[in-house]
Amino acid sequence: MSQMLAPTTAVPSGQLAVAGAWTGRSLTLPPLGNLDAYISAVNRIPLLTLEEEQQAARRLRDHNDLDAAGQLVMSHLRLVVSIARQYLGYGLPHGDLIQEGNVGLMKAVKRFDPDQGVRLVSYAMHWIKAEIHEYILKNWRMVKVATTKAQRKLFFNLRSMKQGFRAEAADGDTHREALSDHEIDVVARDLNVKPEEVREMETRLAGGDVVLDPSPSDDGEEAYGPIAFLADGSHEPTAMLESAERDRLATEGIAKAMGELDDRSRRIVTERWLKVNDDGSGGMTLHELAAEYGVSAERVRQIEVAAMKKMRKALAAYA
Template identity: 85%
Template sequence: MTHSLVPVAAAPSSDLAVAGSWSRALTLPPLGHLDAYISAVNRLPMLSLEEEQDAARRLRDHNDLEAAGRLVMSHLRLVVSISRQYLGYGLPHGDLIQEGSVGLMKAVKRFDPDQGVRLVSYAIHWIKAEIHEYILKNWRMVKLATTKAQRKLFFNLRSRKQGLRAEAADGDTHREVLSDAEIGLMARELNVKPEEVREMETRLSGGDVVLDPAPSDDGDDAFGPIAYLADGSHEPTAMIESAQRDQLATEGVARALSELDERSRRIVSERWLQVNDDGSGGMTLHELAAEYGVSAERIRQIEVAAMKKMRKALAAYA
């Protein structure tokens, strides 16, 4: 856990200058670990309404960093409290506090004491928004929610799902997949379509998969999805070879056939290029022998010579 209020590197670019100047003014002494930081934050004094408004006006009117420090430091316990609500996402508590602190600084920067609300009420939105953004970017490698409606559904679905599990009529609190009745109930409660609930539930229940795992300790390559997900048909070499085969099967064969005399061309076509409706081939050796008045062996000899000549023509074409 950083010793300063919030690391400058964690602040967005639009607030980098403010975060940089405030981080020099708003620091806690070296604390060693997160529990000590939280304990120190909870001992910081709260501001009365008059003190808060006075500090907010001095910041607004005179850009008083000392006043900003008093406002931020007195509300760090709020950041810690809100960040605890999001520990179920498996992200480090210190990072949640850090992102929430960025949101608190944004709130202090924009707070207007003349609006008639306390800073604590105004800052909650900014703290949660910053934590939400951090969770959506880091909970999974692939971003789960991009629109405002999806973000709202993402955070509401987890909490509502826990409630449904506790009230499960069938007593099966360990069942992972929502039933159709539960999806319909949740859709009505959240005022969304059942299809949207089902889609988000699918995204939440799925995990990240390493496509190309690292080699094991014994030096063998680990088997991963990349081994069977790769599409070899779009590999450049395979595409070139496929195009060449197609060209040989059309233009190449046509040119090779043109090198033969009429009888040899017909024998090859009937024996190798004709396909009947029932899937059978063309004429047999005996049928061609009867047509040309020669023996079947002679037809075979003509076919062999024609095929040899075609192979030479195809090799020259390739």
């Protein structure tokens, strides 16, 4: 199957290619970029009978026969074209949708078991749609609009249900965009979701990607985007007062709290918390201070803890 089908999700639109030959039958497909010719070619591929399909599936399953895989894939390419056509309303290239559907078809062929009592066409539909759905969700917007299972279900059903409401509109208002409260309740009931989720998804679908910080135009004029109108939180009055209070505590407050300590405690706190050498290293370690004062390192740690507790109390009173 190495020359039978070769889609990749990374190839840009217009450069996708599906080409190959069906063993035993003369057939060469045009590149997917020539979409009309490709669709015409796959529609001329003969379908497999039930017996031929089961024989090919068993050869693939039992003997890893790639020619059999090629038969199964090629005979169902028209199914991919038909399913991909249903998703043209999302604004993505038809060729890309077919390409992703072909990937799903190959996954279905690889996992298909002929002894389960179903035809490959029924089994493959799930895999083809799943691959196309994933592609649409990744590429429809820069930011994903649906992440949970309920949101994905809403995303792929809300558009068609909305079009159905417009077609049935008794007042003739087929151009009304927003759903009414009654229509939202109907959608929520049919899809088993909350009305709030329907409203949120409708808002997401109605929106689009916005560049926060656009580049200057070609004529050199400066462009303004939403980022130019965002508030600077650092100059908000409350934030400025809090920043000034922190600075006061870090200077006057610390100096007053240090004044509450005895000389030894003040020296230990300074060495352990406040001193920074030129090379970026801190002050003395517990063991170095213990050697200097002739006590154990644990005793120095206890003095440090008591001094810090006393300083917190002094800072709370100062604040």
